[in-house]
Amino acid sequence: MQKIKVAIIEDEKEIRESTQSLIRNSEGFECEHTFSSAEDAIKKLPELNINIVLTDIHLPGKTGIECISILKPLCKNTGFLVCTSFEDTDTVFKALKAGAIGYLVKTIQPSKLLDAITEAYNGGSPMSSHIARKVVMSFNETEKNVELQKLSNREKEILSHLSKGLRYKEIADLLFVSNETIRTHIRNIYDKLQVNSRTEALNKAYGK
DSSP states (O other): OOOEEEEEEOSOHHHHHHHHHHHHTSTTEEEEEEESSHHHHHHHGGGSOOSEEEEOSOOSSSOHHHHHHHHTTTOTTOEEEEEESOOOHHHHHHHHHHTOSEEEETTOOHHHHHHHHHHHHTTOOOBOHHHHHHHHHHHHHTTTOTTGGGSOHHHHHHHHHHHTTOOHHHHHHHHTOOHHHHHHHHHHHHHHHTOSSHHHHHHHHHOO
8 A cells, every 4th residue: 555655844853753753653654754944845845755744834944834835836746734833813824825735733642643644645624623613713703705605505504514624425424415415515616716626715715
């Protein structure tokens, strides 16, 4: 089975090494590359075939958000997961707008971190639970957003579930409908918002 190739951008040596050790000693994962700064990662990551990058926000020099915005166009097949202690809503949205596909806090349990990496690799958008709640609260605060007014109540409900990082099947089970029904609703959401992905939809609906 192909291993998920992970890289880490983290300036704190102890956290960087313990996270690397966790990942490389877990079945199905590979973690050979770590970086202590955004600048170092920007130089080297485009030459590597990495699936998922875990990055902190607070780094010496360029921030993790700046790092993602620079690397995203250069590493089109790489997913960027933020793993940080910064939990304010503005930082979350800035990271998502820069191209992050998920947002985790450093206190996440090791097993859940591995689950989140796998979910991101499989096309999901994992978020720590209380980060997801912040996103939902922001969703409620921006209910009058003109973009949201384009959506039906059911489509808003599904978008809310997407913001929590739920998979299509999980949403279908919650709403007692088929996967295909959810896919149809999501296609309609994308069409109405004129976007092509979950992240773009969330940015357009919740962005400030």
